[in-house]
Amino acid sequence: MKDKIKIVGIVGPDSTRLMGHPQLVVRNFVYSTDVFKTYGKLSPYFRALAEEHRIYATRCAYHGVFLPPRPFCQDCQTPKMEWVDYTNKPATIKTTSICNFAGEAFLDEVPYVLGFIQMGEAKTVMSSVVKLSEEKSENDKLLNVLMDKRRYPELNGKRVVPRFADKPTYTVRDLWFIVEDKDFIESLKV
Amino acid sequence: MTSKPVNVAVVGFGLIPHSKSRPDLSITDMCVEAYNMAKTDVSKQYGKEFGSANVDALVVSYFSDHFAHQLLGEAMIADAFGLNPKRTYRAMGGGATGGIGIQNAYSLIASGMADVVAAAGFEKMSTVNTAEGNEYIALASDTDWDFPNGGYYTAYYAAMANEYMKSFGINPEKFEDQMAAVTVKNRHYAQANPFAQTSLLNPWSVKKSKENVTGEITKEEVLSSKYCATPLRLRNCCLMSDGAAVAILASEETTRKLTDKPVWITGVGMGSDTMRPGDRYDTLGGLIEYDLLLPHEENNPEIVKYYEKLRYPGQNSFRAGRMAAKQAYWMAGIENPVGKINLSEIHDAFGSSEIQTYEDLGYCPYGHGGEFVAAGHANIDGKVPVNLSGGLIGMGHSVGSSGNWQVGLAYLQLRGDIMDVFREYNESVKTLNENRDISLSVQVPNAKRASAHSHAGTGSHVTVTILSNQESDLEEIRPLSGFPSKLIRRVA
Numbered sequence: 001m002k003d004k005i006k007i008v009g010i011v012g013p014d015s016t017r018l019m020g021h022p023q024l025v026v027r028n029f030v031y032s033t034d035v036f037k038t039y040g041k042l043s044p045y046f047r048a049l050a051e052e053h054r055i056y057a058t059r060c061a062y063h064g065v066f067l068p069p070r071p072f073c074q075d076c077q078t079p080k081m082e083w084v085d086y087t088n089k090p091a092t093i094k095t096t097s098i099c100n101f102a103g104e105a106f107l108d109e110v111p112y113v114l115g116f117i118q119m120g121e122a123k124t125v126m127s128s129v130v131k132l133s134e135e136k137s138e139n140d141k142l143l144n145v146l147m148d149k150r151r152y153p154e155l156n157g158k159r160v161v162p163r164f165a166d167k168p169t170y171t172v173r174d175l176w177f178i179v180e181d182k183d184f185i186e187s188l189k190v
Numbered sequence: 191m192t193s194k195p196v197n198v199a200v201v202g203f204g205l206i207p208h209s210k211s212r213p214d215l216s217i218t219d220m221c222v223e224a225y226n227m228a229k230t231d232v233s234k235q236y237g238k239e240f241g242s243a244n245v246d247a248l249v250v251s252y253f254s255d256h257f258a259h260q261l262l263g264e265a266m267i268a269d270a271f272g273l274n275p276k277r278t279y280r281a282m283g284g285g286a287t288g289g290i291g292i293q294n295a296y297s298l299i300a301s302g303m304a305d306v307v308a309a310a311g312f313e314k315m316s317t318v319n320t321a322e323g324n325e326y327i328a329l330a331s332d333t334d335w336d337f338p339n340g341g342y343y344t345a346y347y348a349a350m351a352n353e354y355m356k357s358f359g360i361n362p363e364k365f366e367d368q369m370a371a372v373t374v375k376n377r378h379y380a381q382a383n384p385f386a387q388t389s390l391l392n393p394w395s396v397k398k399s400k401e402n403v404t405g406e407i408t409k410e411e412v413l414s415s416k417y418c419a420t421p422l423r424l425r426n427c428c429l430m431s432d433g434a435a436v437a438i439l440a441s442e443e444t445t446r447k448l449t450d451k452p453v454w455i456t457g458v459g460m461g462s463d464t465m466r467p468g469d470r471y472d473t474l475g476g477l478i479e480y481d482l483l484l485p486h487e488e489n490n491p492e493i494v495k496y497y498e499k500l501r502y503p504g505q506n507s508f509r510a511g512r513m514a515a516k517q518a519y520w521m522a523g524i525e526n527p528v529g530k531i532n533l534s535e536i537h538d539a540f541g542s543s544e545i546q547t548y549e550d551l552g553y554c555p556y557g558h559g560g561e562f563v564a565a566g567h568a569n570i571d572g573k574v575p576v577n578l579s580g581g582l583i584g585m586g587h588s589v590g591s592s593g594n595w596q597v598g599l600a601y602l603q604l605r606g607d608i609m610d611v612f613r614e615y616n617e618s619v620k621t622l623n624e625n626r627d628i629s630l631s632v633q634v635p636n637a638k639r640a641s642a643h644s645h646a647g648t649g650s651h652v653t654v655t656i657l658s659n660q661e662s663d664l665e666e667i668r669p670l671s672g673f674p675s676k677l678i679r680r681v682a
Binding site: 103125 | 259349
């Protein structure tokens with residue numbers, strides 16, 4: 001076994017939480033894994049996103065359009081799904097939250113917006129990062145205004161346009177959306 | 191349709207004080223301490239010693255192999271309880287893990303597969319820091335589509351809260367006030383409960399902190415805590431906890447021998463919804479479309495008219511919660527929960543979700559949950575007292591045990607001696623805790639029925655369990671296999 005385990009601390013009996021228990025050993029170890037996870041039948045979506053900067057939805061002839069795409073219809077489970085190019089369909093924010101805290105992996109990105117995006121006639125909404133500015137510092141500033149002035153609900157319903165990563169990661173991070181409404185963004189600057 | 195289920199009662203309960211961190215207890219230590227309390231609780235009523243020999247099966251509920259850094263933890267619990275080689279099952283369903291565990295234990299007895307079952311729930315979340323913990327929990331969201339966008343549970347609920355505000359025309363000032371009222375209420379009731387993480391009575395609670403983590407909290411303090419994910423502030427969120435709880439369930443025949451104060455499980459319901467909150471169709475008149483009106487709503491033409499125009503569930507309500515409630519009420523023969531249910535334990539992962547859940551459970555019409563709490567209807571003297579335990583915000587959220595102690599504490603309420611149990615425990619730890627006395631009572635006088643609501647994901651699965659101390663309610667129980675729903679076409 002690799003030397004992964006180390007004892008980081010002997011918690012002393014003077015700790016108020018420990019109520020006079022004798023010394024307690026708390027061990028620390030690093031736990032990491034390399035994971036190979038397939039997108040399966042949705043692989044074409046991620047290739048199109050990364051390599052062609054296109055957004056594809058799937059359509060069931062009977063039950064409509066799904067975005068995120070589904071390889072089988074949510075309603076009838078048929079595999080007869082058609083890929084449809086949704087890149088240029090109108091996109092609006094259904095709902096959002098400005099994240100000011102996050103899971104460990106995203107802590108260095110706060111504040112950021114987790115949005116749920118409605119595109120075209122899709123029956124479902126897709127989560128995506130939403131930005132007010134491509135400039136990180138400017139985006140942070142605008143998001144702080146939305147929080148400080150409690151104007152965060154105003155993001156809901158805004159029109160957005162897609163942006164694609166230059167260096168693809170073959171994840172949903174290859175796509176994000178930016179708010180189009182210039183007047184709204186200007187109103188945050190005063 | 192099958193015949194009536196075997197009647198099942200809760201006959202004993204035990205738990206450990208919840209805390210941000212219990213380095214003095216391993217996962218098995220936590221469970222055995224709770225189990226010993228539960229066994230003692232049964233023994234006191236039985237008048238003889240109740241022990242592992244009396245138990246014929248075990249259901250262990252814990253959420254995360256990551257937090258525990260232990261797979262197959264149930265084997266260690268069965269071993270520690272001295273139950274080998276008897277039956278051991280594990281229940282896992284995100285935040286609803288504890289509620290599912292209780293319902294699995296119920297099903298074993300109701301179906302005649304077991305006579306006495308121990309349901310043990312635990313979680314040890316102090317193994318990692320809060321941000322890492324948030325990431326672990328976020329792995330219970332779609333890891334291809336939602337998590338990589340920076341998704342984590344507070345953000346998903348927050349986005350749903352924003353959608354809720356938009357759908358029902360509630361401005362952020364008002365909604366944040368209403369959510370603050372939830373925290374103020376739950377933290378207040380937690381002060382009667384020495385097992386609650388935020389209770390000053392709890393020897394393992396954090397006593398000195400600038401961040402109001404323990405004791406009562408004011409609306410202003412809630413509103414001045416920082417945003418985690420708009421509109422949710424730090425003090426609108428439940429707590430990560432180390433904790434364990436054990437409930438003992440028994441068949442009617444055995445219950446009669448064990449206790450003269452039986453508390454029956456008269457209704458169980460469970461609903462589900464999509465993993466990704468974005469996948470829930472926003473259907474006009476969805477409550478009617480999915481056949482989810484409760485009987486008291488069906489009989490109210492004004493409400494039906496309102497619901498015909500309401501888009502549902504979309505991202506603003508938890509359809510699984512409504513489905514679970516509808517089943518549990520149907521099984522227990524409850525037409526209108528208000529007036530019938532004397533106290534309710536709700537999975538208040540966030541202030542917003544407690545508000546949304548009042549509506550799913552039929553305590554008030556959709557869109558009016560915020561007014562319900564602001565008007566004091568969820569207080570101990572209100573229409574339906576909610577989270578007198580302190581809830582997940584006040585008691586803590588030891589994921590796999592939360593749904594378990596919700597049922598356990600509601601059981602003690604219906605037994606009528608919850609304050610005796612709290613006082614007895616408080617006396618035993620008083621010297622460690624500046625000799626604090628309990629100065630608040632959360633006992634609902636003459637409580638007859640209670641509900642416990644356990645909730646996973648962004649509502650991916652929800653359980654509702656109805657408890658009653660009324661013998662006459664046993665006559666009302668209907669087998670859930672006969673549950674009528676437009677969504678279920680019986681094979682003809």
